Amino acid sequence: MTGARIEHLVTSGTFSLDGGTWDVENNVWIIGDDEEVIVVDAAHDAEAIAEALRGRTLRAIVCTHAHNDHIDAAPALAARTGAPVLLHPDDLPLWKQTHPDRAPDGELAEGQVLEVAGVSLAVLHTPGHAPGAICLHVPALTALFGGDTLFAGGPGATGRSYSDFPTIVDSIRDRLLTLPRDTVVYTGHGETTTIAAEAPHLQEWIDQGF
Structure with a gap:
């Protein structure tokens, strides 16, 4: 057995909201070791994600938020592996747009701690991109799994339903920076970044209404 590590998969599909549909590529993150893992955002392709597990035990499928491109493969992956799907309850209205007949298996909440492969993943509630958006802070891996809250270059989009720009700025300033x-x-989506790289730009985002 090796120590906990981070693995990366990119899947392709579509994002649909407010009557529009766009082609997207999503990052799927796998956190764990040779025995057990957690998947962050089961996007688009349950079979590809299951193959990437290579027979390891899947402890949970964590949804950073419930936009369809982040959750569309979650029920199929859960059915295949027996792992629970976890979502912050504030995102249930979005979840039901994609999966009206299948509820998540458990809730995520601020301050909750998940455990896998000897490391702790702390849940941070970071609304703005979506009401129930969360990030996972993993100090042992010097890692933050940010979903669509913070990207290389700025905050996640807030121009569609259930989103709010001042709220996401507050989340980033108070919870992430x-x-x-x-x-x-x-x-x-896209490239990784660091807190150090993004922190100096907070006031620019506010001034621009990003």
């Missing part, structure tokens, strides 16, 4: 500066942000 207070983390150690060397924390690597593993994003829901």
